Amino acid sequence: MNLSKILKNAFLVVIFGLIVTACATKKSVKTTTESSTTTKAAETQKADPIEKLDALMQGDVYIGTDTVGELASGVPDRVFFATNETILTTASRETLRKQAAWLRQNSDVTVVVEGHADERGTREYNLALGERRANAAKDYLMTYGVSSDRIKVLSYGKERPVDSGSNPLSWSKNRRSVTVKAN
């Protein structure tokens, strides 16, 4: 990757960040502002079980580690979304940057980004929402240099929840996009 390309990508990232921040402000969705929040949250969880839910969700975006698998060593496979939203949080972008970095190093790997929704929406709308979420992740990976022909998207709507609970925490785990190796 040459310098101009890197600069271009960096520029895109800044723009993207601005857009995301703007959207987030407009729709008053809380996003994690620092990556350390996750760690802090995890500590709180251990210290005080009553605070558990707060520690696992920011707004209604899941920030815990339960259900999170690895695309590769040290590279989480999924990111989470707010209800009805497709905006990538700061933590999600960090995860996707790790995925992109790993994919750039392993250029023979192709992936499927699976988009999912929680059960609190109609089936057909959720299929569309899952597709939108998967594409949000795909676009971000492309911004970080993964070519589009290496990324397929597949929406499952609400058909494949990871958590079968009927409560806000379970739903937050199910609103996700998961990057899966395809070869």
Place this chain on the structure above:
Amino acid sequence: MRNKLLLLFVFCFILKSNISYSLVEIDITRGNLDPLPISVSPFFADEISKEKIKKNLDVDNLGLEISKVIENNLRKTGLFDTLDKESFLQKPDIAHLKPRFEDWALIKSQVLITGKVTSKIINEKDYIRIEFKLWDVLGAKMVDGFSLTTVPTNWRRVGHKISDKVYERLTGESGYFDTRIIYVAEEGPKTQRVKKLAIMDQDGFNTKYLTLGNELVLTPRFNPTNQMVTYLSYFRNMPRVYLLDIETGKQEVVGDFPGMTFAPRFSPDGKKIIMSLAKDGNSEIWVRNLETNIQEKLTDHPSIDTSPSYSPDGKFITFNSDRSGYQQIYVMRSDGTKVKRISFGKGIYGTPVWSPRGDLIAFTKLHKGKFFIGVMRTDGTGERLLTENFYQEAPSWSPNGRIIIFYRETKTDEKGQGFSAKLWSIDLTGYNERLVSTETDASDPSWSSLLGN
């Protein structure tokens, strides 16, 4: 595994009453507050016919079974109070010949159905001939009836045809009993549901599975003009809209689209399919003409546009879109012009489905964490919520537009256990909510048109 349907329905309307007006009438617009007492006498069969039918079908008393099919259909409408056969004073054969109306009035029956089953041989093949009569007890006269001849295995359908005739005669509306429901049969844990296409008679009998469950299938919908079905299949992990001929089992992908196609529905003439295409994070509504193979994009907006449904005259399409920020219901002309939002109540609105009568749109609404099935006029006025629950959606109309079938899912407990999905039906009046029995868990119901002959 073709459900060999009907073959030879020789209709010969007999003894049609020359008085075209019955004294007994039901107003079905008011709900089921005062069900009409009705007696369905077991249909009579002579001994020779009985024996032959038993040999053919392994049914001891077909006449009784047919009367039960009719009774069950009528009772479930909520409009009829079907009286206990134990209380009947007159024997089936004599009642069919000439009822003693006093005997039926005595048990407070206002309407009486009688019938007769005879076995017949035509070209060395066994058939059954079924004759039925509808009697007005208070008016002391026969008001309708017919006879028909068919292969023995069609006996349940004969019961449905008679039910339709009775319903039509007494309510003035067309019936919906000789119909089928296609749905998605579900099994397994919530996180790994196995889903198959299934079809059954409207009353829950004769269930057949049309796919094996190897791939995820969703949202089957009948062609209103024939026995074709369109649905979404994840065959080879490529979610696409398919077309299935349930007579031959032949299936094919609909169209050639560069992304996921979903939410399919037929046009009223059965010649087109409208659906959504999701590509690059945007879902738009498309139509594909099955005769010309021309496909055309109807919406053009960066929001999610999905769940399209035609008006019965084919001139309009209703759909849901989140272009205003949240899912709401819209109506546009069928060429995609004049898009107009019609839902303005509190909450999120989805899955609009145009009534076969044309005057109403059924929908799913999410408000304050509850899901509702409701109806509104096609301009969005007159919203009426019929039922509320933890989760329910996907309304589908009975062919006469009187009943809505939908599916409902239960809330799981703290351990994530106790999930189920079932079909339910409710009258347009908001009364008579009923569980529709299915062999397995079920979702995404679609009601067929009347099957015809």
